[in-house]
C-alpha cells in the first residue's frame with residue numbers, strides 16, 4: 001500500500017472515529033434524558049457528524065473496490081476487458097469527484113454567505129464542508145490510483 | 158402557454174397546503190395571465206433534495222417557485238422571525254399575514270436575497286398537546302420534556318422550566334405514546350395526519366384561541382426569473398397574491414386547524430381553553446423569550462425592539 | 478412526451494452501464510446527471526450538486542444505518558456469534574440435523590443485532606461451518622443452511638434495507654421493524670422445518686451431534702445473557718418506544734463494544750477492522766443513495782414515475798395481479814443487482830403505482846384496491862418487497878450469500894451450495910404466499926404494539 005492509500009485508509013478511520021463520537025453523544029443523550037436533562041442538539045449533531053463520516057468513507061471505498069457492481073454479464077469476460085471496464089468506472093468516479101468538489105466548494109461559499117446554521121446550536125453548516133471537501137480531494141486521489149491500476153492491467157500489465 | 162413554472166414543496170399532494178392553498182393560487186395566476194402562465198406543482202420534494210434546500214433551489218433557479226418553512230434555515234430570515242414570537246403572534250392568522258405584507262417592503266424584504274417573495278403567511282399557532290397532564294400554569298411545566306417546534310419554540314420551553322427535546326415530526330406519535338416526551342407545541346392542524354388525538358389527552362390553548370408562537374412560511378420565485386418576466390405576467394402573480402389572498406390564506410390555515418381540534422374533541426380529548434388570567438400568566442412567563450430574541454438579533458445589528466413594536470402595531474391595526 | 482421518452486431511454490442506458498460493470502451508484506449518478514442536463518440544461522444540475530450530497534448524507538433517519546452496520550461488525554469481533562451457536566447447539570445439536578438447526582437459530586439471534594445479510598452469513602459461517610463439516614454434514618446441507626440462514630440477518634429486525642425502504646416511502650422505521658418481526662419468526666420456523674424434512678429424506682446428510690453434559694448446557698445457556706440483554710435493550714427499547722432508532726442503535730453499538738472490550742475480544746486492532754469494514758459498507762450505501770436521488774430527479778423531471786403509475790392504474794389488471802407483477806419484477810432485477818440498489822431504484826417507481834391503484838393516500842380500507850389503508854399497504858408491501866429482494870442473495874446467477882459461504886467451504890463445489898439452498902428457497906416462496914394470503918401476519922403486531 002502506497003503512502004497516499006495509507007493516508008486514505010487513515011482518513012476513513014478518522015471518519016470512523018467521528019461516527020463513534022456520534023454514537024457516544026447519542027448514548028449520553030439517552031442516559032441524560034433518563035435523568036431529566038436531554039441534550040437538545042443531539043439531533044442536528046448526529047446529522048452533521050454522520051454526513052462528515054460518510055464522506056470520509058468514500059475515498060477508502062474507491063481504493064478498496066467496495067462499490068457494488070453487477071458481474072453477471074461480464075463473468076466470462078477476459079481480464080483485459082474487465083480492466084477496461086474498471087478503467088471506465090475509475091474515469092467516471094474521477095470526473096464525478098472533480099465535479100462534486102467544485103460544486104460543493106461553491107456550496108460551502110453559499111452556506112457561509114447566507115449563514116446557514118443548525119437549528120438549536122446554531123452551528124454553521126459550512127464548518128462541515130471543510131472535512132467534506134478534504135474527503136472529496138482524497139476521492140480524486142483514490143480514483144487516480146484505481147485508474148492507474150486499471151490502465152496498467154489493460155496493457156496486459 | 159408562454160411561461161411554465163416549476164413549484165416545488167415538501168408536503169404530499171393531498172396535504173391541505175397543496176390542495177387548498179398552492180393549487181388554487183397557481184390556478185389564480187394562470188387565470189389572471191389569460192392562460193399565458195402554467196404552474197406545475199411538484200409535491201413531496203420530488204425534484205430532489207431535502208426541505209432545507211428549497212430556498213437555495215429557488216435562489217439558484219433549480220426550480221422556479223418554492224413554498225417553504227422559514228425556520229428550516231434558521232438565521233436566514235431573522236427579521237421575519239419576529240412574527241413567530243409568542244405574544245407577538247397571538248391568535249389572528251389573517252391579521253398577521255396582512256401585517257407581514259404591510260411590513261414587507263420596509264422591514265423584511267432585505268433578507269430575501271435572490272428571490273422574489275410572492276407572499277408570506279403563518280399557521281394558526283403552536284397549541285399545547287399533553288399526554289396526561291392538564292398544564293394550566295407556567296409552573297405546571299417544570300421538569301417536563303416537550304418537543305421543540307421551532308428555534309424560538311425551544312426558548313419557550315426553557316422559559317417554562319421544561320426540557321426541550323428535538324425530534325423529527327414523524328417520530329412524535331411514538332414519543333408521545335411512550336412518554337419519551339410529555340407533550341408538544343404544534344398547531345392543531347398536525348393532529349389529523351399524525352393521529353395525535355390517540356397519544357394525548359389534552360389540547361390546551363389560551364383564551365380567545367391565543368397560541369404560543371407560530372411558524373412563518375414563504376412562497377417565493379427565483380429573482381432572475383421574476384425580473385425576466387414581462388410586466389403583465391408579473392401583474393398576474395401580484396394580483397393573485399394580493400391582500401384578499403393572504404387574508405384568505407389565513408382563513409384556510411385557521412380552518413384546517415379547526416378541523417384538527419374538532420377531530421381530537423370527537424375522539425374524546427379534552428380541549429382546554431385557559432382563562433384570561435391563566436393566559437396572561439403564560440404570556441408573562443414567555444416575555445423573556447421576546448427579550449432573548451431582541452438581544453440575539455441586536456448582535457446582528459437589527460433593532461429587534463423596534464421590530465417587535467412595529468409587528469405588534471401592524472397586527473393590531475388589522476385586527477379591528 | 479419528449480421528456481418521457483428521454484426518461485425511459487435513461488433507464489435502458491442505466492441497465493447497459495450496470496451490465497458493463499459500472500458500479501451501480503456511479504451508473505445512477507451518470508444517467509441522472511446527464512439526463513437532467515439534457516432535459517433542463519447543465520445549470521440546474523450544477524446548482525443542485527452544491528448541497529444535494531450533504532443533504533442526502535445528513536438525513537436523520539439514515540443515521541441508524543452506519544450504526545447498525547458498526548454494531549454488527551463489532552458483534553462479530555465480540556464473540557456473540559460463538560455464544561449464540563454454542564447455546565443453540567446445547568439445545569438442539571443432539572437431534573438429527575440438529576447442528577444445522579442450531580446454525581439457523583444462531584443466525585436468527587445474530588440477525589437481531591446485525592442489520593445485514595452478508596455480515597450474518599460470513600460471521601455465522603466462520604463459527605458454524607467447521608462444526609458442521611466436523612460432524613460430517615453433507616456439503617449441500619451445511620453450506621446451504623448458512624447461505625440461507627444469512628438472509629435472517631436482514632429479515633429479523635434491525636434491517637438496513639427496511640430503513641432505506643422506510644426513508645423512501647416515508648414510513649415509520651419503528652413500525653416497519655415491528656411488522657418484520659412475525660414474518661421473520663415464520664422464516665425461522667419454516668427453515669427449521671425444512672431441515673427436519675431434509676434429514677428425514679437424507680438421514681446421512683445431517684447426522685445427530687453429541688448430547689451436551691449438564692455443565693455445558695448450563696454454561697452455554699448462561700453465556701447467552703449478554704446477547705439477550707443487548708437485544709432486549711435495543712430492539713425492546715425501539716419496539717416499546719423508549720427510544721428512537723438512532724439512539725437505540727447508538728446504545729447497541731456502545732454495549733456491544735463495552736462487552737467485547739470486557740471479554741478482551743475487542744481491542745484497538747479489532748475496533749480498527751470493524752471501523753474500516755463499516756466505512757466500506759457505509760460509503761457504498763451512501764453513494765448509492767446519492768445516485769438514486771439524482772436518478773429520481775431526472776425521472777421526476779421526465780415524468781416517468783407518474784406515467785408508469787397512470788399506465789398501470791389504467792391497465793385493467795386487478796390490484797393483486799399488479800402486486801405480483803411488481804414482486805416478480807423485483808426477483809428478476811435481483812439477478813442484476815444487490816438488494817439495496819434494487820430497493821432504491823425500483824421503489825420510487827413501484828410505490829406510486831401501488832398508491833394509485835389503492836385509491837390515493839387517504840383512502841378508506843373499505844374502498845381501497847387492496848382492501849387496506851395506504852398506510853397499511855406501505856407496511857405490507859415493504860415486508861413482501863424485503864423478502865423477494867433478499868431471495869436474490871441465494872439464487873443463481875449472483876447469490877452473494879452463496880458466494881460468501883462457498884469461499885469459506887473450499888471443498889464444496891458452488892453448485893452443491895446452490896442445490897443446498899433450494900429447499901430453503903422453496904420455504905421462502907411458501908412464506909411469501911402465506912404473507913400475501915394473510916396480511917394480518919404482517920400488520921397485526923405494529924397495530925397491537927402502537928395501540929397498547
Ligand code: NA
Nearest residue numbers: 588630633635
Ligand atoms: Na437484522
Ligand code: NA
Nearest residue numbers: 869872875876
Ligand atoms: Na441472485
